Amino acid sequence: MRGGGMRGGGGIRGGGLAGCRRRLFALAAMICAVALNCAAAAADPYAPYRGDVLRVMFPSHPHFDAAASLLTRFTEETGVEVEVETMDYLAMMRRQSELLAASVGRHDLIAYVAFTKADLVSADRIWPLAPFLLNPRLADPDYDAADLVTGYLENVGVVGGAKGYLPGALQGAYGVPFGAETSVLGYRRDVFERHGLAPPETYDELLGAACLIPELEPGMAGLASRSEPGHNLTHAFLLHLAPLGGRVFDDGWNYVANNPQGVAAGEALKRILACSGGADAQLDAGEARDLFLEGGAAMYLDSSVAAGAVGRSPVAGLVGWAAHPVGVRRASQTRGFGLAIPRNAPNPEAAFLLMQWLTSKPVDRLIALGGGNPSRFSTHADRELNARTPHLAVFGEALRHADPDWRPIIPVWGRINAMLGLALARAMTGEMTVQAALDSIAAPVAEIMAEAGYHVWRRR
Secondary structure, X not given: OOOOOOOOOXXXXXXXXXXXXXXXXXXXXXXXXXXXXXXXXXXXXXXXXXXXXXXEEEEOOHHHHHHHOOHHHHHHHXXXXXXXXXXXXXXXXXXXXXXXXXXOOOOOEEEEEHHHHHHHHHOOOEOOOHHXXXXXXXXXXOOOHHHEOHHHHHHHOEEOOHHHOOOOOOOEEOOEEEEEEEEEEEEEHHXXXXXXXXXXXXXXXXXXXXXXXXXXXXXXEEEEOOOOXXXXXXXXXXXXXXXXXXXXXXXXXXXXXXXXXXXXXXXXXXXXXXXXXXXXXOOOHHHHHHHHHOOOEEEEEEEHHHHHHHOOOOOOOOEEEEEOOEOOOOOEOEEEEEEEOEOOOOOHHHHHHHHHHHOOHHHHHHXXXXXXXXXXXXXXXXHHHHHHOOHHHHXXXXXXXXXXXXXXXXXXXXXHHHHHHHHHHHHHXXXXXHHHHHHHOHHHHHHHHHHOOOOOOXXX
C-alpha cells in the first residue's frame, strides 16, 4: 500500500463482552484484509505504482512508433499511465541538455543517442541501474540480461570499463539498448543474379562489385554511401576503419587514424564514392538510404534500420541482406538509442519497471513484429519472426561481430568528428591525398586531447 498504512483506527472500547467480541472480530477481519492486500502487492510489483503517470521522451523513429503503440498494453497490465513526448532526435538531444539539468525533472524515462552516454554519465544526469537491480521488488528474475545483444549493451549502456566507455572490471550499466542499430549490407538480388554475382563477403569483393556494377548497369551506383562533409563523411569513413583494422585512437589516446589502416579505409571510401556518383553528391544518411530504396544503387552498407523501409519502397521483394563484409576482421558498427532514467525523474522506480517491460523478451518480440529493431538475440532467432522477416536471422548473426568501439564515445568527440569529416571531404574531392588529409588534423586533435586531460597520466 502507498500512503500512511491503515486508515481509521480505534482500539477496543466498552460495550461488554459481546461488543468486545464484535470488535475483536472486526479487527481480525481488518488485519486479514490488510494481510491479503499486502500479499497481493507482494505478488504484483506494479501495485505500489498503480495510478501513477509516467512521462517519457522518445525520438521520431519507426522503432519508437512501434513501442509507443504498445503502451496501452502496459497500462492495462500494470495500471500505470504513460504519456509520450516525441520529437526529432537532434531536437531531443538539445532539449535533454536543458531538462536534465533542472532541479525538478519533467520526464521519468528518456531515450538517448548512444554517443551521448559519456556526456550524460560524466554530468551525473542519469541513474546507474544498480540500485534498481539490487531491489528484489523491482528486478524481474526472468529478465535475462545476458540475452541482450552484447555489442548493443556495451556500446549503448555500459560505462566505466576500458577507456571509460567500454566493458571492464569496474563497468556499470546506465542504460539499456532500445532502438539500437548495426551496419549490414543490403544488395539487389535481381541485379546480382542477372550478372551471376555473389553478395560480397570480403572488402576486396565489396570494392570490386561497387565499381563493376555501374559498368554492367549504366546509371546505377555501385554502393549508396554517405558523402556529406562533416559527421556524415566521418561516419562513412569509420564504417570501413574498424573492419580494415584501424582505430581513431590507440590505448594511450594517441591519434592513429592516419596510420596505414586508416589510409586504407579512406582509400576504400574514395573508391566507393568514385563508383557511386562521386563526393560531389554530398548525401546525408537519409539520402544515401533513399538512393538504394528508390533503385538508384545496387548496394547499401549502413544502418540495419533501412530493412524496415524496404517493404514500402520501389525495391520491395528485390533486396537481400548480408553481414558487413570482412576486411582484416569482422566489425560491424553499433549505434542508435538506449533508455535511461534521469537523475531528476519524479518516479524513478516506476520508470525502471517501464524500462524493464519495454526491453523484456515478450515485448522486444512485439516491437520487432511492429517494425522495430530488436535488442535481443532470442528475438533475432525467433522462428515465426524469421518466417515473416528472414533478414532478422542474418542480422542476429552479424551482431555477434558488433564492435562497441568503432567510434570513440568521449565528451570531446563531437569536435574531432567534425574536424575529421571536413578533412576527409578534401581527400574525397582530390584536393589532398587521403594520407595528407588524415595527417592534417593530427596536431589539432592532439591539442584537444591534451586540453581535455587525456594525456595527463602519460608516462615519461
